Amino acid sequence: MDLFEQNTDRLLYQPLAERMRPASLSEVIGQPHITGEKSLLSTSLKEKRIFSFLLWGPPGCGKTSIARALSNESGYLFVQLSAVLSGVADVRKVLEEAKEKLFKFRKKTVLFVDEIHRFSKSQQDAFLKHVEEGLITLVGATTENPSFEIISPLLSRLKVFRLNSLEENDIVSVLKKALDDEEKGLKIFGVEADDEVLSMVASAGEGDLRLCLNNLESLVLFCVDSSKKRIEKQDLKAVFGEKTIRYDKSGENHFDLISAFHKSLRGSDPDAALYWMERMLSSGEDPLYILRRMVAVASEDIGNADPEALKIAVSAVEAFKFMGLPEGKLAMAQCAVYLATAPKSNRSYLALRKAENIVRENRAFEVPMHLRNAPTKLMKELGYHKGYQYPHDFEYAFADQEYLPEELKGIKFYEPSDFGHEALIKKRLAFWESRREKTGKK
Numbered sequence: 337m338d339l340f341e342q343n344t345d346r347l348l349y350q351p352l353a354e355r356m357r358p359a360s361l362s363e364v365i366g367q368p369h370i371t372g373e374k375s376l377l378s379t380s381l382k383e384k385r386i387f388s389f390l391l392w393g394p395p396g397c398g399k400t401s402i403a404r405a406l407s408n409e410s411g412y413l414f415v416q417l418s419a420v421l422s423g424v425a426d427v428r429k430v431l432e433e434a435k436e437k438l439f440k441f442r443k444k445t446v447l448f449v450d451e452i453h454r455f456s457k458s459q460q461d462a463f464l465k466h467v468e469e470g471l472i473t474l475v476g477a478t479t480e481n482p483s484f485e486i487i488s489p490l491l492s493r494l495k496v497f498r499l500n501s502l503e504e505n506d507i508v509s510v511l512k513k514a515l516d517d518e519e520k521g522l523k524i525f526g527v528e529a530d531d532e533v534l535s536m537v538a539s540a541g542e543g544d545l546r547l548c549l550n551n552l553e554s555l556v557l558f559c560v561d562s563s564k565k566r567i568e569k570q571d572l573k574a575v576f577g578e579k580t581i582r583y584d585k586s587g588e589n590h591f592d593l594i595s596a597f598h599k600s601l602r603g604s605d606p607d608a609a610l611y612w613m614e615r616m617l618s619s620g621e622d623p624l625y626i627l628r629r630m631v632a633v634a635s636e637d638i639g640n641a642d643p644e645a646l647k648i649a650v651s652a653v654e655a656f657k658f659m660g661l662p663e664g665k666l667a668m669a670q671c672a673v674y675l676a677t678a679p680k681s682n683r684s685y686l687a688l689r690k691a692e693n694i695v696r697e698n699r700a701f702e703v704p705m706h707l708r709n710a711p712t713k714l715m716k717e718l719g720y721h722k723g724y725q726y727p728h729d730f731e732y733a734f735a736d737q738e739y740l741p742e743e744l745k746g747i748k749f750y751e752p753s754d755f756g757h758e759a760l761i762k763k764r765l766a767f768w769e770s771r772r773e774k775t776g777k778k
Contacts, residue, residue, distance in 0.1 A: 352553040353546040355520040356510065361405050364398050365510060365545075366502040376495070377406065386410050386446065388467050388474040390491070392482055393499025396544030399477035400450065407446040412473065413437060415447050419454035427462050434472050445472050452476035453485035460487045467493050501543035508534045510545060511552050527556045529567040536572055551576065577620070593621070594629055601630070602637045606676035613672055623661065623668065627653045630668075633675050641681035641756035648674050679756030687750035694744065701741030736772050 358364050361371040361378055370377055380386055386406060391399040400416075407414035415430050434445035449455070467474050467490070474494065478485060482496055511534045514521040529537075529552075537555070541548035555567050558575050593616050600608035616626055627649070634649040652671035656664035710720035725735035738745060752758040752765065 351550050352514060352522065353549040356514050356517070356549060357401050358405050360409055361402065364401055364405060366506045367398055367402070367499055370497050370499065371402065371405075377402075377497075381406060381409055384410060386412060386444075386473050387495060388472075388493060389495040389497060390452070390476045390478065390482055390486065391497050391499055392478050392480075394479060394501050394543055396541070396546040396548070397499045397502055398545070399499060400448065403446065403448040403475040403477070406475070407448075410446075412444045412446045415445055417447065417449050419449055419451045419459075424459055424462060427459065431462075431466055431471065434466075438471065446475055447472045448475045448477070450477050451479070453478040453480045453482070457487055460490050464489055464493070502545050503543075504535060504538045507538035507541065507543075507545055507548050511537060511548060514549060514552060515556075522553065522556045525556050525560050527559045527565060527567060529555075533567050533569060533572070536569070540572075540576065593619075594626070597626070598629055598633060601633045601672065601675045602680065604676055604680065606673045609672045609676045610669060613668065617665065617668075623656055623664065624653070627656060627668065627671075630671055630675060636685045637680055637682055638675060638678045639681045639684040639758070640761055641679040641753060641758045643757055645675055645678050679758075681753045681755055681758050683751060683753050683758065690749045694747070694749075698743075701743050704738065704741060706737065707739065732771070734768055734771060 361381065362373075364371045369375060372378065377389075391402060393399060403416075404414055406412075413434075415434070417426060417430065430445075430447055434447065437443040437445055452460070463472075463474055466472050476486070476494065482491055482494075486494075508531065511529075515527070515529060516523055518524060534552075537551055538548055541551065554575055555571055558571060559565070559567055564571070593612055597609060597612035597616065600612055613626060617623060630652065631646070631649040634645040638645040648671055652667045655667035658664075659667065705719045706721065706723040706725075708715070708720040710716045715721075723737075725737050727733045727735040729735070740747065752762040754762065
């Protein structure tokens, strides 16, 4: 069997994305904070002491590839389970086999659980003892926030790594490699593509490398069937429809469009906002991507100048999910017009940034004793909660006491504007300040 026959035979059962998986951590793209030479994982790999951890990130960003590469380089056995397809019985079987391999052959096992957040509490509980005892090295992958989806006892035993969505340039580099790879890739077909076409394929994948690679394979096979040697723009349209072809480098890249949309909302121009929104929708953009930006605008650019803005933005998301297209566009349009015409204030945004800087640049200041909880006798004896004034016991439900650490006393993070509802907030803060002055405290 020659090389062409071997590769075409493999195409029947192994997608391009699977064939192009990196064999080592150094080959993983887009996650240098996790896979770089001086990263924690690389250091542990050199010492052959692999620990259990959790990979949290969007689809196609390299979670499975990192787990497999780490297992390959460390010499551990690699076992993969899908939380969608597996149950407690499957977990127990893997654990029994891992125990046998460890004690009979001194071979350690990396158990990779894809979509681990789909496991129930009892299923997640099954890992605890074995992770703690070192029977397995557990590597979980999730697209959801582990703080809400993974039980606390298990989460406390796992180091959490946050993965980034892949940049377009990184994806293009892998697509080029796939076209040029004769053994695992697509070079045997002799189909070429220029940088612009590859950028369009990468852009349409929205950071999902697996999707981009499999889309590229579909395009190549389409060209082979059509006796073509080069992928053209019209081929993307023929294979994937309008969405991919409309987002190209000529000016309709979705990052540019969403930027124009956001700036139109911020700039109080409802007409421009509707235009850019429709441009994105007609190009096949995911409506929820646009809606997510509107929710962000409601907090970042409108804030407490109009607290209703956030409610309306979130309601628009729910309305769209309920109705879908095309009726859901009406809720989107209503929301866009409301946000564009609402009074604007970024004071909450600025307050957050100021607080972030203070926290980042200073040590962790102690919580004042009167603000601490005192659920036990010992804590009460140590002075926890002592001196706390319950606001509802005072006139206007306002107790003149300090809530910040002593080191930050008097600092102001939030300074409301004179626009919309924030004007009322400003008056309210001034009223409370006047009551402090009456007691001689500022």
